[in-house]
Amino acid sequence: MTSASTSSKAIPSHIHVQDVSLNFQLFRQKSTSMKEVFSSLFKKNSYQKLTEFHALDHLSVKIGHGERVGIVGHNGAGKSTLLKTLCRIYEPTTGRIDVQGKVAPLLEIGAGFSPELSGRQNIYLNGAILGCSIKTLKSVEQDIIDFAELEPFIDTPVKYYSTGMYMRLAFAIATAIRPDILILDELFAGADDDFIRKARIRMQSFIDSASIMVFVSHDMALLAELSTRVIWLDHGRLVADGDPQTIIAQYLQHALAESES
Numbered sequence: 001m002t003s004a005s006t007s008s009k010a011i012p013s014h015i016h017v018q019d020v021s022l023n024f025q026l027f028r029q030k031s032t033s034m035k036e037v038f039s040s041l042f043k044k045n046s047y048q049k050l051t052e053f054h055a056l057d058h059l060s061v062k063i064g065h066g067e068r069v070g071i072v073g074h075n076g077a078g079k080s081t082l083l084k085t086l087c088r089i090y091e092p093t094t095g096r097i098d099v100q101g102k103v104a105p106l107l108e109i110g111a112g113f114s115p116e117l118s119g120r121q122n123i124y125l126n127g128a129i130l131g132c133s134i135k136t137l138k139s140v141e142q143d144i145i146d147f148a149e150l151e152p153f154i155d156t157p158v159k160y161y162s163t164g165m166y167m168r169l170a171f172a173i174a175t176a177i178r179p180d181i182l183i184l185d186e187l188f189a190g191a192d193d194d195f196i197r198k199a200r201i202r203m204q205s206f207i208d209s210a211s212i213m214v215f216v217s218h219d220m221a222l223l224a225e226l227s228t229r230v231i232w233l234d235h236g237r238l239v240a241d242g243d244p245q246t247i248i249a250q251y252l253q254h255a256l257a258e259s260e261s
């Protein structure tokens with residue numbers, strides 16, 4: 001596999017999350033009846049602020065060089081919010097995040113892509129956003145196209161791509177340029193089984209040389225396979241943190257108990 005490093009290997013990477021809280025403002029409509037709800041569509045100030053919602057609640061985590069950290073938790077537990085906070089998409093309301101190393105986020109399908117540009121142009125756009133030079137991108141361009149299996153479509157605007165095609169391209173770019181820190185949310189959404197198999201192999205080789213990977217998945221087998229450590233979040237708080245087998249077993253037991261109660 002051709003690859004290009006954007007990293008400065010001399011300094012070990014790390015992520016330090018220190019007592020981080022992130023609050024979202026929640027709004028509630030003043031109106032209660034259907035008639036009021038309908039008429040409020042045409043009025044200003046028909047919403048009032050209700051409360052602050054703690055998506056992350058005094059969270060502290062230290063991730064060191066060489067760790068592959070999987071994050072588990074029920075829907076709405078704060079997993080994606082944590083990843084976005086690590087990537088500086090969200091600023092913590094309180095607390096501190098200290099990240100050493102170049103981060104490649106693979107968060108939402110299409111993020112970092114320009115819909116009107118072709119797949120090839122987006123390799124350069126996305127690669128530049130991730131800190132790669134044109135020269136470096138030229139050296140990995142063909143590898144990205146081959147790995148993503150997009151040769152016939154590479155000069156088509158990406159707005160015509162399927163979710164799976166977007167995902168393949170984004171994954172191929174992020175793993176080809178080899179950042180220090182790879183952050184992935186529901187990695188294989190929209191991909192077919194053949195690509196998932198291929199991507200797992202590529203990820204293994206990526207992981208062997210990358211310093212840190214943090215990823216969210218509802219696929220417990222994938223988490224167990226790829227993680228060296230698992231963090232369990234609930235209501236934005238840390239429930240457990242440790243060995244993947246132990247934490248996944250605890251989490252599944254808890255989920256089963258919840259579903260039976």
Ligand SMILES: Nc1ncnc2c1ncn2[C@@H]1O[C@H](COP(=O)(O)OP(=O)(O)OP(=O)(O)O)[C@@H](O)[C@H]1O
Nearest residue numbers: 024025053055073074075076077078079080081082
């Ligand atoms: N921009 C936002 N504004 C308000 N609330 C938000 C925002 N983003 C997320 N939330 C809320 O924060 C909570 C955590 O959301 P998040 O997406 O981090 O959960 P998650 O653990 O990734 O869930 P899932 O497994 O369903 O993807 C949810 O209750 C969600 O509704």
